Amino acid sequence: MISPFLTQRTKSKFVFAGPSRTAEILFKYISPEQVPIQYGGLSVDFCDCNPEFSMDDPATAITVRPATKQTVEIQVNEKCTIVWELRVVGWEVTYSAEYVPNAEGAYTVVIQKPKKMAPTDEPVVANSFKIGELGKIVLxxxxxxxxRKKFVYRFKVKPFCN
Structure with missing residues (x-):
């Protein structure tokens, strides 16, 4: 309970959120890459968990509605290695990733077969894929x-030498 001795102005500065809405509320005030993973973000406090990303690498948060499938397409316009990390707050979803080349008649490459993710699984999934021809990654x-679920992801394109 907030003290009755606080002014209305001070009381208006408090924001309360239950466990199921913590990440959603935090993302209104703090970017997902700066929110620690235990609260639904991607920040790992400078540990060596995923040296590919830092807090300077921007993340995108998307709401996935109930009983729907959300896809994110990452266009690739150069030969490179693309790395990404993602998480869904609370998981209980199925995650998959594939590479779809632009060339007509080329085959789609399954990077991650559909995998049911439980809340007890790793909070952040990281992956990479070496791309030799133009196309797109579909998460x-x-x-x-x-x-509703909160889906947070970020990616980085790393050029490679032939």
Missing amino acids: AIDNPTSK
Whole structure:
């Protein structure tokens, strides 16, 4: 309970959120790459967990509605290695990733077969893929639950030498 001795102005500065909405509320005030992973973000406090990313690498947060599938397409316009990391707050979704080349008649490459992710799995999934021809990476989150989920991801393109 907030003290009755606080002014209304001071009381208006407090924001309360239950466990299911913590990440959503935090992302209104703090970018996902700066929110620690235990609160739904991607910040790992400068540990060696994923040296590919730092707090300076921007992340995008998307709401995945109940009983829907959300896809993110990352266009690749050069030969490179693309690295990404993602998380879904609370998981309980199916995650998959594939590479779709632009060339007509080329085959789609499955990078990650659809995998059911539970809340007890790793909070952040990291992956990379070496690209030799132009195309796109498609990340897919299938949310079969009746609750909205927060999907946070970021990626980086790393050129490679032939």
